[in-house]
Amino acid sequence: MIPILGAAQPYHELYRPGFHFSPKEKWMNDPNGLVRYDGVYHLFFQYYPDDIVWGPMHWGHATSKDLVHWQQQPIALYPDSLGYIFSGSAVVDSMNTSGFGQGGKTPLVAIFTHHDPAGEKRHANDFQNQSLAYSLDKGATWTKYADNPVLKNPGITDFRDPNVSWYAKGKKWIMTLATKDRISFYSSPDLKNWTKESEFGVGVGSHGGVWECPDLFSFTRKEADKEKTYWILLVSNNPGGPNGGSGTQYFIGDWDGHTFRPQDTTVRWVDYGPDDYAGVLWNNAGRRRIFLGWMSNWDYAQTVPTSTWRNAMTVPRNVFLMDAGGKIYLASRPAQEVLSLIKRKETFRHLIVDSSGDLSSRMKDDAGRYVLDIRGAADQSVAFAFYNAAGEQLVFGYNNVKQEYYIDRSAAGRTDFHPGFGGIYTAPRISQEKDLDLEFVMDRSSLEVFADGGLTVMTGVFFSKQPLTRVKVNTTDRWIIKEMNYMAVGSIW
Numbered sequence: 476m477i478p479i480l481g482a483a484q485p486y487h488e489l490y491r492p493g494f495h496f497s498p499k500e501k502w503m504n505d506p507n508g509l510v511r512y513d514g515v516y517h518l519f520f521q522y523y524p525d526d527i528v529w530g531p532m533h534w535g536h537a538t539s540k541d542l543v544h545w546q547q548q549p550i551a552l553y554p555d556s557l558g559y560i561f562s563g564s565a566v567v568d569s570m571n572t573s574g575f576g577q578g579g580k581t582p583l584v585a586i587f588t589h590h591d592p593a594g595e596k597r598h599a600n601d602f603q604n605q606s607l608a609y610s611l612d613k614g615a616t617w618t619k620y621a622d623n624p625v626l627k628n629p630g631i632t633d634f635r636d637p638n639v640s641w642y643a644k645g646k647k648w649i650m651t652l653a654t655k656d657r658i659s660f661y662s663s664p665d666l667k668n669w670t671k672e673s674e675f676g677v678g679v680g681s682h683g684g685v686w687e688c689p690d691l692f693s694f695t696r697k698e699a700d701k702e703k704t705y706w707i708l709l710v711s712n713n714p715g716g717p718n719g720g721s722g723t724q725y726f727i728g729d730w731d732g733h734t735f736r737p738q739d740t741t742v743r744w745v746d747y748g749p750d751d752y753a754g755v756l757w758n759n760a761g762r763r764r765i766f767l768g769w770m771s772n773w774d775y776a777q778t779v780p781t782s783t784w785r786n787a788m789t790v791p792r793n794v795f796l797m798d799a800g801g802k803i804y805l806a807s808r809p810a811q812e813v814l815s816l817i818k819r820k821e822t823f824r825h826l827i828v829d830s831s832g833d834l835s836s837r838m839k840d841d842a843g844r845y846v847l848d849i850r851g852a853a854d855q856s857v858a859f860a861f862y863n864a865a866g867e868q869l870v871f872g873y874n875n876v877k878q879e880y881y882i883d884r885s886a887a888g889r890t891d892f893h894p895g896f897g898g899i900y901t902a903p904r905i906s907q908e909k910d911l912d913l914e915f916v917m918d919r920s921s922l923e924v925f926a927d928g929g930l931t932v933m934t935g936v937f938f939s940k941q942p943l944t945r946v947k948v949n950t951t952d953r954w955i956i957k958e959m960n961y962m963a964v965g966s967i968w
Contacts, residue, residue: 486968493966497787505753508565532559563587575609588635601628645732683715706730718900720774747902748933775893806929826956835945843942848960861943888939
């Protein structure tokens with residue numbers, strides 16, 4: 476284990492993010508059971524309360540009324556005789572289809588994977604099964620269903636991460652389940668009795684690793700004076716991400732209540748950076764589609780140099796459909812609630828940069844927490860170096876010859892905990908617009924970049940000695956920043 480450095484107060488330790496959710500202490504991975512009920516957003520997450528490395532999984536729990544200020548709650552679900560509590564989802568059973576509701580109280584129902592470590596150890600092929608728990612006090616306490624599991628494993632070693640939602644047209648619940656190298660769909664009238672509908676994924680998409688943490692949701696938009704519905708299927712891969720390690724791909728297609736049919740076989744990624752995995756959407760959030768991902772990578776998540784806690788979540792993101800080059804993509808931007816944390820804003824126009832221009836004096840930043848929007852022509856290569864007085868720097872760049880973006884964190888602080896951490900990570904520029912439109916979301920130890928309105932997204936964590944409070948622009952020729960907005964962000968702690 477890495478020793479504790481000093482006696483910093485919780486949420487103020489070295490590397491601790493200022494406005495991303497992270498657990499008060501110990502290990503965290505996938506977001507689970509994202510659900511909104513009675514004005515409160517619930518975030519459950521894979522949690523091991525006894526160490527800062529992965530261990531017997533629990534469901535940690537945090538709540539928020541605004542998606543940015545979080546209160547960590549008591550552990551929601553503990554391991555039991557059926558196994559560890561692996562990933563899953565939560566729904567508001569407003570019609571009490573499950574029968575769990577009592578005295579007029581609406582049940583929140585969690586659907587999760589029971590993972591039997593003894594079965595795994597003896598190399599059984601049925602050690603993961605789907606189970607239920609319910610809450611009648613708005614998520615404060617949970618009771619496991621007496622007849623768990625409700626969906627038994629048919630003999631598939633990876634049979635997990637149930638994501639459940641109500642399909643109104645068919646008047647049934649749909650479970651989207653990760654089953655090794657494909658996604659299996661099940662339906663149920665009551666959350667207890669499940670029928671298999673179909674499978675998707677054989678020979679389609681990226682298969683660099685096991686498929687995990689799926690989500691199925693829809694968008695409806697007007698096209699040629701008609702309403703058209705598109706269905707999105709998220710699938711996380713471990714490994715097999717676009718830059719190695721873990722990553723999340725998505726498919727756009729049709730869903731008829733039984734079968735998912737993709738509109739093409741193009742491999743698309745939610746985030747091309749190394750540190751966005753297992754992301755899913757909030758249930759019961761109305762027409763909004765709000766995404767949250769685990770801001771880490773299984774290549775090095777257990778060895779990053781934090782001392783009392785490990786790992787954080789991305790900022791919550793609005794996801795939406797966007798057109799580019801005659802194709803449809805899933806794009807994302809920071810949820811508007813993130814902007815509520817802004818404490819100071821400065822706007823600049825027509826800034827001329829000659830080969831190396833420093834923007835730091837205009838920002839006057841001392842915390843390393845900010846949103847920086849920059850717009851300029853895409854006719855030449857340009858790089859943004861986020862740096863500090865210690866000489867550490869994280870570079871985000873655009874190569875106009877290759878039409879790609881990149882993150883270089885080789886000099887951004889500690890990289891010794893994993894041999895590949897300090898590499899260069901690339902992403903295609905999907906947009907064909909003449910201007911670059913770049914939104915940088917910088918926290919103490921992470922950078923999320925939303926390029927071209929959110930068409931290309933890259934997330935990367937880093938571990939610098941000091942916050943990266945300064946920015947300079949490097950170009951081969953004169954480059955004009957048409958508009959720049961700097962927004963200082965306050966801490967949620």
